[in-house]
Amino acid sequence: MGRSHAVLMAERGADIIVHDINREGAEETASLVRAQGRKAEVIVADIRDVPRLQAEIRRAVDAIGGIHVLVNNAGISGKRRAIEDVDEAAFDEMLGVKVKGSFFATQAVLPMLKAQRQGRIINISSIYAIGGSRYSSHYSGSASALSGFTKSWARELASFQITVNAVAPGFIVTDITRTSNTPEQISEHEKEMPLGRYCTPLEVSYTVAWLASEEAAMITGQVISPNAGEVIVGY
Numbered sequence: 001m002g003r004s005h006a007v008l009m010a011e012r013g014a015d016i017i018v019h020d021i022n023r024e025g026a027e028e029t030a031s032l033v034r035a036q037g038r039k040a041e042v043i044v045a046d047i048r049d050v051p052r053l054q055a056e057i058r059r060a061v062d063a064i065g066g067i068h069v070l071v072n073n074a075g076i077s078g079k080r081r082a083i084e085d086v087d088e089a090a091f092d093e094m095l096g097v098k099v100k101g102s103f104f105a106t107q108a109v110l111p112m113l114k115a116q117r118q119g120r121i122i123n124i125s126s127i128y129a130i131g132g133s134r135y136s137s138h139y140s141g142s143a144s145a146l147s148g149f150t151k152s153w154a155r156e157l158a159s160f161q162i163t164v165n166a167v168a169p170g171f172i173v174t175d176i177t178r179t180s181n182t183p184e185q186i187s188e189h190e191k192e193m194p195l196g197r198y199c200t201p202l203e204v205s206y207t208v209a210w211l212a213s214e215e216a217a218m219i220t221g222q223v224i225s226p227n228a229g230e231v232i233v234g235y
Helices: 002-011 023-034 050-064 088-116 137-160 175-180 183-192 201-212
Strands: 016-020 040-044 069-072 119-124 162-167
Touching: 002 016, 002 023, 002 069, 002 201, 016 023, 016 050, 023 040, 040 050, 050 088, 069 088, 069 201, 088 119, 088 137, 119 137, 119 201, 137 162, 162 201
Parallel strands: 016 040, 069 119, 119 162
Antiparallel strands: none
């Protein structure tokens, strides 16, 4: 999803800072951004390493000439684990990547956003934060934390004209989805979706790009869920 967000916003005129723990993947995304005629800076760091992450963010922002939008997209799979199967290491990794990483990435860019009195923060949560899940409760909990951050940060930062929203995707066709589910499981699940299929990364990116645009200037503290209608009250 992160690559999809980056390329779409580059197509719409944004320069991009790409962050990943994998250099090869980050450089490939940066090359796709540059192919759109935009600048790209690359950060390669474990998002749980706060001092390095924040130093790299400041370096990249200086190199690219400023920042207006932060998309907190980092995440890992819950691997369909039952409660009993989540050990302390898996629990700490999940919250470290999705919760700790998003919090301190946001902390790093806030001085710049506040100084210009303008900005967008977009947290990538999950449908699991809305309706829960039959498994991977540590994933659901981390996604719920992002939804909580969204509402609190929206209130705290409103006076600086910084909007904060969350996108809570339903099931998406990604490598994580494919490694966590068999093709048969995906096919059967899609049959249960009101719209009959999973979302694509690009369809989620359209929501992210809209929240980053001036068209969404009055939207803050909201959680928007592209989910093919899976969560419909009373459906």
